Amino acid sequence: MPTITTLTLYPIKSCAGIDLPAATVTATGLSHQHVHDREWMLVDSAGQFLTQRSHPVMALIVPLLQADTMTVHAPDMPPLAIPTAPLQPGSLPAVAVQIWDDTVIAHDCGDHAAGWFTRVLGQPCRLVRFDPECERLASKKWTNEAAVPTRFPDGFPMLLISQGSLHDLNQKLQAQGRAALPMNRFRPNIVIDGVEAFEEDFVATIQAGPVCLRPVKPCARCPMPSIDQATGEFGPDPLDILATYRANPRVDGGITFGVNAILQEGDGEILRVGQEIALELDF
Known part of the structure; x- marks a missing residue:
């Protein structure tokens, strides 16, 4: 029977994730202790x-969650505590920020946080x-x-x-004398097992108890899987191997690995590692 093997929350976009034994699923993605996936983001001086x-x-x-606080760690830096309680009107200044083609309103988390992240990144930036x-x-x-909503x-x-899917890729990498890659290179929220390689590409719905997820778009990959999540350094890029068999005409020939999914039913319900799931295929 297919099962959920990993649930990962990424509180700050593009920073380390938090593996969870269980997570609440909402229309905007996974959440835990009222902290939502990609709820925070770093922006440059232009937003x-x-x-x-x-x-x-x-x-x-690396973020860690406690009650009403997210403590963030980085090498050679003191921990930074970030409040996670629901925002109160007027508690933080509103700013316009840019993410891809979207301009959205966010809330600036203050000079102390900005200074901390600026030291880590080596360029002026702010947490929103x-x-x-x-x-x-x-x-x-x-x-x-x-x-x-997202x-x-x-x-x-x-x-x-x-x-x-990862096992299939790693077999091809190792056949070329290259090291196998961990799943965190691809930064999924949900990992499942008990299905064939790339079977997720052909799934109409995934049922996990009262939760129904619907895959909607193959995930076209950028160079980020070449970054070692343990060292923060670029390494061998798996995209050259993936390019030999994962170019997808649905996304104009982009190299895909994994599927983007939305919630169809079960807002506020719990997903658990080890939970059995049922897949409805869509051929």
């Missing part, structure tokens, strides 16, 4: 979002928190015109990958 693509050291920024009153939607081209992911609330 443009920053990621590991340009700052691979972000992989070494998503405004829950702001509307940012996933592409309706892929959601069948459904209005699906926070600061690249485009969709959740990313799902099967363990079989």
